[in-house]
Amino acid sequence: MLFRQLFDYETYTYTYLVADPESGEAALIDPVIEQVERDLKLLQELGLTLKYCLETHVHADHVTGTSRLREKTNCLGIVPQGAEVACADRSVTDGEVLNVGSIEIQAIATPGHTDSHMAFLANGTHLFTGDALFIRGCGRTDFQSGDAGTLYDSIQKLFRLPPETLVYPGHDYRGQMVSTIAEEKQFNPRLKGDRQAFVHLMDNLNLPDPKKIMEAVPANQACGNV
Template sequence: MNLNPIQLFDTESSTFTYILTAPGSNQAVIIDPVDHQLERDLRHLERLGLQLALVLETHAHADHVTSAGRLRALTGAQAAVPSGCGIAPAELQLNDGDVLRFGYAEEIRVLHTPGHTAGSMSYLWRGNVFTGDTLLIDGCGRTDFQSGSSDALYDSVTGKLFALPDDTRVWPAHDYKGQAVSTIGWEKRHNARLANRSREDFRILMSELKLAKPKLIDIAVPANQNLGLPHGA
């Protein structure tokens, strides 16, 4: 059964935030919240009568600051983060194969999918996979900073994500082309960077991108490693 998440978009950073709900329960999970969208997200939770149980991060983002720390303080939720991303204040340090639970019987399976960053995680829930910057719609995240690796990303996508059922819905952390959701089957057949491409071809492609450094990286990464809170807070 596919149960759709609530998908919210930040136009400044092109970031998707997701709210997952639990049938028969008022508990909810939020994935990759953005600092200046805190009030928007709180209004969604209030409007729907939801109690936030978990705040999940797919990685320590370089292009925006998270609101995870403030959400945790305001709602009593626990922060759950990839163990390899250096986000020390979070209560739950996640490893590959972990299972997060909320509501009465909801389970989120943790998949370590490094490449964009060394610690990047994807989250599988009810036929939906939240892929962070590892797998985007018709693309993938860059691999040239934060311990990125084109080889690791290739393995994460082709070995782990593309091994999921074809009808698994793909919900990325970002989109820059007005798209919202895809499927594993579509990405396996059509993804411009990864479909039917050899490891060596992918390595060459990624090495030739020559992307500009994210404007906020020097601010965002240290902030996100403290759940978006000022250091010492």
């Protein structure tokens, strides 16, 4: 499996490239509109054909690059089931498997940060957690129909994966790039207590709204057409 971790410095967003070198098929997870040219250049350099753009959820902090990438490559835009994105080519359900060449990417429903959220597990080893689980943290639950108790249950679902599973988050604000399920179970400070303690913690974070929320949510419901 060919794998690249890409970063947008303005929004601290990770985009992930997963590809099968033999077939040349590729998927991008959570592309960012300002980085479309970077992503297209990388695909061209590596001789890859973009098959899917996968969204973990409808983002509130950046605008997706899916629409522009779809125009350039004829890829399919994929969103979680229940996401209000009428322009998506299709949605995926919990447990559904997408094939990128010989690579299997399994969708894992992980609502809570938003009411429609998917993590994606590539070849059983690389887990792309979106905003459900961060490195030593997790996504907030105070807007877009988020629910702290639901997020706790989703994270516990991820914690049942093999301990060596690599965790690649949708964002990181401290320069961290990768973790494992075992590390997050042991060291994630937000998951130290039980469900009730987690809900209390998340309900009292009092965070400011993301800077781009008024722009990003409607744009992402339109696949990034701005």
